[in-house]
Amino acid sequence: MAYLGKALTVLACCVVLLMTFLLTARAEDASDSKPRIGGGFVNTGVRVGADIWVPDPGTGEFSIAQPGTVNTDPNDYKYELQCHLGGGEFNTPCLSTIVECRNGPEGKEGIPVIWYSKPRGVPGAVWSFHSGPTCLYDAKPEDLLPRIAAEIQKQFQSLPIIAGSVVAQPSPHTLRGAETNFYADAREQQFDVMMFGQKVHVIATPVQYTWNYGDGVVLGPQQSMGGPLPQERWGEKTRTSHAYTNTGDFQVVLTTSFRGTYSVNSGPPLPIPGQGQFSAPPQTISVWRSITRNYADDCNQNPHGQGCPGVVAP
Structure with missing residues (x-):
């Protein structure tokens, strides 16, 4: 009976720990359930967050996948600002060739980006260059940090x-x-x-x-x-x-x-x-220019000497 009591006590502790883990995971899932806006700064560059980007088969242009869409593309995609090195740093020589993103859909201004891809579901897969530079006209314009970062040097110079x-x-x-x-x-x-x-x-x-x-x-x-x-x-x-x-x-x-x-x-x-x-x-x-001359007497002794009043210099 003592052994059975100890076993029940251990089982109860495990149940409590499991419930705590599930509640924590559910809370974290809830906090992440709200779609994050692409383009926010992080230490390593620009993040896309929870958005799923898919390329158009015809034009190659990227857009956010609609909810419920079945994605058959074998790759995942993300973008980073053109010339961006991470954090607040940029490749200065690259900035002279940065793409101008103006007059987009409905007159919107976009951001110049480079697209990267990696195989989906492959452990340890790394991001590699896919395409770009090209313009991204974000459908969620609330996050403007990337646009400001892309334009701030021009603004600074002006x-x-x-x-x-x-x-x-x-x-x-x-x-x-x-x-x-x-x-x-x-x-x-x-x-x-x-x-x-x-x-x-x-x-x-x-x-x-x-x-x-x-x-x-x-x-x-x-x-x-x-x-x-x-x-x-x-x-x-x-x-x-x-x-x-x-x-x-x-x-x-x-x-x-x-x-x-x-x-x-x-x-x-x-x-x-x-x-x-x-x-x-x-x-x-x-x-x-400076001219130095030495004289043996002053104008009182020699009123006709050079430099004396009324005497024209040679």
Whole structure:
């Protein structure tokens, strides 16, 4: 009887554990029963979620399978953004060839995607390239992160970002052969824009500087923006200084490279791929020559000497 009691106790515990597992699984199934919208960001790229995508036998274009449809295709399919490397990172050279997805059905804008496939039901099968790039005009437009990600670099490049200003010491005149200290006055800037009806906050941070001194010499890009010198140190060589070998007026142009981040509807900041380059208005610097002469007397002793009032220089 004692043995039978212990056995019943163990059996009851197993039943409780089984019921707990079934209830948990049912709760998880219920939470997943709502179809997820394709295109949301995950760490490894863009997910399709629970949607089943099927290609049209005639055109090859993909669409979401209708509920109850018997799918006889031996493959599963998913898409990822063109040029997307995962997370918020993109292949910058690839972005120059990204597909434009405009004027879709009913005037909708789409996203450029690459399609991948793998054999259905094969353990360990890996995703391989299927087709693309092509445009996907999502039937569920609520998820706009992929579209914003595909357009954010263009938006970043078109923002009214101020490259900064050129400061020269001495200025506006300097001497031929002497080091003229140049430095940039550039700051972080923030912008709020609307993209696809969503609030996008952009932060642009200066990270590199390129100096075109106007006489054929270019310095950079480099990380140093330079800095001011006290007047008693003018003429010293600095990381961003330049010595002109000719006289005349020269147009100095500063190009600043900005790195950007963006957040959608106060979400986490995501990096904008690549950098945006912006040029400041040219600043004119006049380069003069200096002449040194030695004199044995002053104008009181020799009023007709060079440099004295009324004496014409040779």
